[in-house]
Amino acid sequence: MTWGQATDAQLLEVLNATCVSLGIPPERGRSIAPSSGTKKSIAPFFEPNYSVRLYVDVKAWRPLGWNLPSNGVAYDACGHIWYDEGQGCLRLENHSENKIYVRLVAGTCFRAECPVCYQKWAAREAGRIEDKFKRLSRNNAEASVPGYGRPVHAVISVPEIDAFLIYNNLDILKDKIYAIAEKVGLKGYCVIFHPYANEKMHEETPEKILIDKSTGDFDLDSLRSYYSKMNKHINFWYVRPHFHIIGYAPRDYDNPENDAFNEDTITRIYNETGYVVKNLGVRDSVRNTAHYQLTHAGVKKGFQTVCWVGDLSNRNYHKMNPLPKFIPKPHTCPECQAELAPVRWDPQAEISGQVFSVDNYSSAECLDLSEPGPSPLEGMREGGYWIDPGGWRYLDRGEKNHSCLVRKPSHR
Numbered sequence: 001m002t003w004g005q006a007t008d009a010q011l012l013e014v015l016n017a018t019c020v021s022l023g024i025p026p027e028r029g030r031s032i033a034p035s036s037g038t039k040k041s042i043a044p045f046f047e048p049n050y051s052v053r054l055y056v057d058v059k060a061w062r063p064l065g066w067n068l069p070s071n072g073v074a075y076d077a078c079g080h081i082w083y084d085e086g087q088g089c090l091r092l093e094n095h096s097e098n099k100i101y102v103r104l105v106a107g108t109c110f111r112a113e114c115p116v117c118y119q120k121w122a123a124r125e126a127g128r129i130e131d132k133f134k135r136l137s138r139n140n141a142e143a144s145v146p147g148y149g150r151p152v153h154a155v156i157s158v159p160e161i162d163a164f165l166i167y168n169n170l171d172i173l174k175d176k177i178y179a180i181a182e183k184v185g186l187k188g189y190c191v192i193f194h195p196y197a198n199e200k201m202h203e204e205t206p207e208k209i210l211i212d213k214s215t216g217d218f219d220l221d222s223l224r225s226y227y228s229k230m231n232k233h234i235n236f237w238y239v240r241p242h243f244h245i246i247g248y249a250p251r252d253y254d255n256p257e258n259d260a261f262n263e264d265t266i267t268r269i270y271n272e273t274g275y276v277v278k279n280l281g282v283r284d285s286v287r288n289t290a291h292y293q294l295t296h297a298g299v300k301k302g303f304q305t306v307c308w309v310g311d312l313s314n315r316n317y318h319k320m321n322p323l324p325k326f327i328p329k330p331h332t333c334p335e336c337q338a339e340l341a342p343v344r345w346d347p348q349a350e351i352s353g354q355v356f357s358v359d360n361y362s363s364a365e366c367l368d369l370s371e372p373g374p375s376p377l378e379g380m381r382e383g384g385y386w387i388d389p390g391g392w393r394y395l396d397r398g399e400k401n402h403s404c405l406v407r408k409p410s411h412r
């Protein structure tokens, strides 16, 4: 059977099988709430779309008001690189190859909807999620916490009859999700909401994004290749709300009667409510799992993309005796480890230094007074470079480079 020749019924069968294997409920699941006619009137246009699985380009149309990352509008300075400034280490004497190190930094707004900056948004959010687990385990984020075990990845999928709740009753839907999470013994977790699904989308992390060891921050090249390899040409999605959960669900394997997250409970929940719970198990990397889920998370103005619930909620987290917040490490020179400092391309400064020095005053004709050339890093991508010395200097007191944090143009 090729896709082009398949009947609708065949296609639906394949899609259903795929969805079920991903923890997404098959069609005609039942709701916790009794089904009533009034619900459908909230979004009467919606009912047919779900069963028929109408694929839409979310860039052009946002079913039920939800968007995906990168579909918004960038600010002017997003991705802009100031080639004549950067973060650098000019300590020639500490470098073996007679080179200086300069890092170009692009303007970033860190908004999920920004088509330029969403990758950095996702990377930064994923790092924050990882940190919250790390502060509890006092180790890597994947390590066990006494009384809680290791973090697991679970998915709870919403049956068709409740999907309309994402339109303007997400709070009601979330309460249902949290109640179900409690039934399977999830004690503290973060939630990432996905309004849409796509049969090409896999629930597991495709690959790892390397971390820059010196700063604990993501490696830029690795981030770029991650997004270019990931199938970003998936433009069509259908409404199929589900919630990704990363968190603690303590298990009691020795006393099965006390163990909440088992197949029987999951089956009972499905039979009673139509909601499908899937346990994808402990994590190799909390950060990579979170990052991948963020890449196609629901984005909507006024809604948090990441929510913390139960013992990890903002209200309760401190009771788990976490380590203090980690202070971000500054970027350092890859060779001499000195902290990078703001630098500027300013070849004129050296020339005027010569002009005004008494020794050279009488021989001005020997000086090169031509206009300074462009920065040697003109046209380069964001990142660190080893370049020939000369023309770069540290900033003077009171001088400032452009901030890499881009904000909305001033609201005057």
Ligand SMILES: [Zn+2]
Residues within 6 Å of the ligand: 074, 075, 078, 079, 108, 109, 110, 111, 114, 115, 116, 117, 118, 406
């Ligand atoms: Zn941006």
Ligand SMILES: [Zn+2]
Residues within 6 Å of the ligand: 089, 090, 091, 094, 095, 101, 333, 334, 335, 336, 337, 338
């Ligand atoms: Zn250095």
